[in-house]
Amino acid sequence: MSGIAGKIKSITESLPDDVRLVAVSKFHHVEALREAYDAGQRIFGESRVQELAQKYVLMPDDVEWHFIGHLQTNKVRKLVPYVSLIHSVDSSYLLECIDTEAVRVGRIVNVLLQLHVAQEESKFGFSEEDCIALVDSGLLERMKNVRVCGVMGMATNTDDMATVRVEFKKIKNIYEELKTGYFKDKPYFKEVSMGMSDDYSIAIEEGSTMIRIGTTIFGSREYPTE
Numbered sequence: 274m275s276g277i278a279g280k281i282k283s284i285t286e287s288l289p290d291d292v293r294l295v296a297v298s299k300f301h302h303v304e305a306l307r308e309a310y311d312a313g314q315r316i317f318g319e320s321r322v323q324e325l326a327q328k329y330v331l332m333p334d335d336v337e338w339h340f341i342g343h344l345q346t347n348k349v350r351k352l353v354p355y356v357s358l359i360h361s362v363d364s365s366y367l368l369e370c371i372d373t374e375a376v377r378v379g380r381i382v383n384v385l386l387q388l389h390v391a392q393e394e395s396k397f398g399f400s401e402e403d404c405i406a407l408v409d410s411g412l413l414e415r416m417k418n419v420r421v422c423g424v425m426g427m428a429t430n431t432d433d434m435a436t437v438r439v440e441f442k443k444i445k446n447i448y449e450e451l452k453t454g455y456f457k458d459k460p461y462f463k464e465v466s467m468g469m470s471d472d473y474s475i476a477i478e479e480g481s482t483m484i485r486i487g488t489t490i491f492g493s494r495e496y497p498t499e
């Protein structure tokens with residue numbers, strides 16, 4: 274068994290039934306994805322539209338492609354035909370752009386709201402106040418072909434696991450507020466995407482339903498210079 278297959282198997286076997294694994298394959302060659310696929314993995318996460326589109330044609334049809342990177346509005350049109358779930362919706366404007374495109378091509382597009390809870394300035398996303406403002410704005414009622422299925426978040430990149438845990442709790446709390454508020458009659462609002470290679474066990478303890486793991490499965494990424 275390859276290293277990749279072994280990792281997929283050991284992670285998958287350790288997961289509670291209600292937690293799914295997104296294999297984050299960004300920057301890795303399609304051969305690596307095939308090894309993961311042959312080990313039973315079906316959900317792959319990519320962070321660049323062009324790369325996802327290229328891998329889409331090379332991989333079997335039953336792969337579920339998740340987009341996890343920062344999405345520019347001018348890339349929405351290219352992404353919508355391929356994607357099963359966009360984890361990284363970080364503005365109302367982006368939500369509107371996705372809906373417009375989804376209507377145009379007649380697809381329902383599933384998305385998560387990316388929450389900003391980490392200390393880093395650079396992380397995109399909605400704060401708790403932004404979520405309240407979004408709900409109050411009436412925009413969600415106007416969405417025709419976008420289905421908001423939950424939230425996604427990242428903890429601060431730190432060795433201090435107490436901080437990480439507090440941030441995951443915060444993500445879960447905002448999720449619960451939305452779930453019992455605006456989304457209370459929307460059974461599809463049920464996903465909490467949190468947890469990466471270094472912190473996924475804590476994320477699961479704090480209520481994650483989707484973990485996004487790259488390095489632990491595929492090894493370190495070789496970032497192309499562009």
Ligand SMILES: *Cc1c(COP(=O)(O)O)cnc(C)c1O
Nearest residue numbers: 297341469470485486487488489
């Ligand atoms: C790259 C990336 C991951 C995977 O990170 P690893 O530390 O390699 O597991 C997860 N989530 C997002 C949003 C990412 O960009």
